[in-house]
Amino acid sequence: MPYEAPTHTVERSLRATTGAKIIAGVDEVGRGAWAGPVTVCAAVTGLRRPPEGLTDSKLLTVKRRTALAELLTDWVTSFALGHASPEEIDALGMTAALRLAAVRALEGLPVRPDAVILDGKHDYLGDPWKVRTVIKGDQSCIAVAAASVIAKVRRDAMMAELGADCAPFGFAANAGYPSPVHKAALAESGPTEHHRLSWSYLDELPRWRHLKKNRVPAPRPAAVEIEGQLGFDF
Known part of the structure; x- marks a missing residue:
């Protein structure tokens, strides 16, 4: 499927207009799922040429997404993941949970x-x-596209692991999103501890x-789950 490759245009604009040197692209996955966390990745790429595709x-x-994620975790100058649990x-609601996960990623x-x-x-x-918001930034901005791929692959892997104990729900295939298998398992067995x-x-x-x-409002928990690749190369 043809597509227009993402660029560093937004990063260059931010550098020129704000003096920013370290710019993170941020994207989420899991917003529409019924089960599992919402996951946010923050990725810093500098201005280097990204992996093809x-x-x-x-x-x-x-297959391509998984291969790209492996390349990206070494290619990016740094990245971190933040999660907000179903609880x-x-x-908090989805908007506040997204912010919580994003802050965890950025602080990582x-x-x-x-x-x-x-x-x-x-925003x-x-x-x-x-913050600079960009509609379809995951298609037009290199740092956001990198965050998109890493977040998706990492969360899918997490859901596949959860699926080992919840086989009827098909988490390995649906990643907690609605599907006929997921709906049937919910009707039969009810929600698991991983459901929202x-x-x-x-x-x-x-x-x-x-x-x-x-x-109901709840205080921000003390536990923070992050992971990342260290090192900078500008």
Whole structure:
């Protein structure tokens, strides 16, 4: 499928207009899933030429995406992942959970970015981060595309591991997103500890809708889960 390769145009613009030197591309995966965490990757790439074929993870086959992720984890100057758990999503709502995961990712970088390129229209990060939102940034910005691929592959691997103990739900194939197999398992067995219990899918399950949780504010937990590749090369 033909596509326009991402560029460093936004990064160069930020460098020229704001003086930013360390710029992180940020993208998320898992926003629409029924189970598992929402995962955010922050990636810093500098201005080097990326591996061939880099683009939005959704435009890549599983095989190509997996191979690219392996290349990218060594190619990027640094990256970090942040997760917000199903319990945090239920307690805080998706927007606040996204911010929590993104802050965890950004704080996991070895050096604080001067600016952030955030995929999408809405800035869910806010102050004190200097944010430039870019619609379809995962297709047009190299750093965001890199974050997109790494986040998708890492979260898929996490869900496959969870699926080993929840085989009927098909997490290895659906990564916690809606699918016929997932829906059938929910109707038969109800939600697992990995499911988001404040979501509307429970309204359609008469046997299990009593488990639905109303969202209530909750304090930010102390535990932080991050991982990353250190080192800078500008």
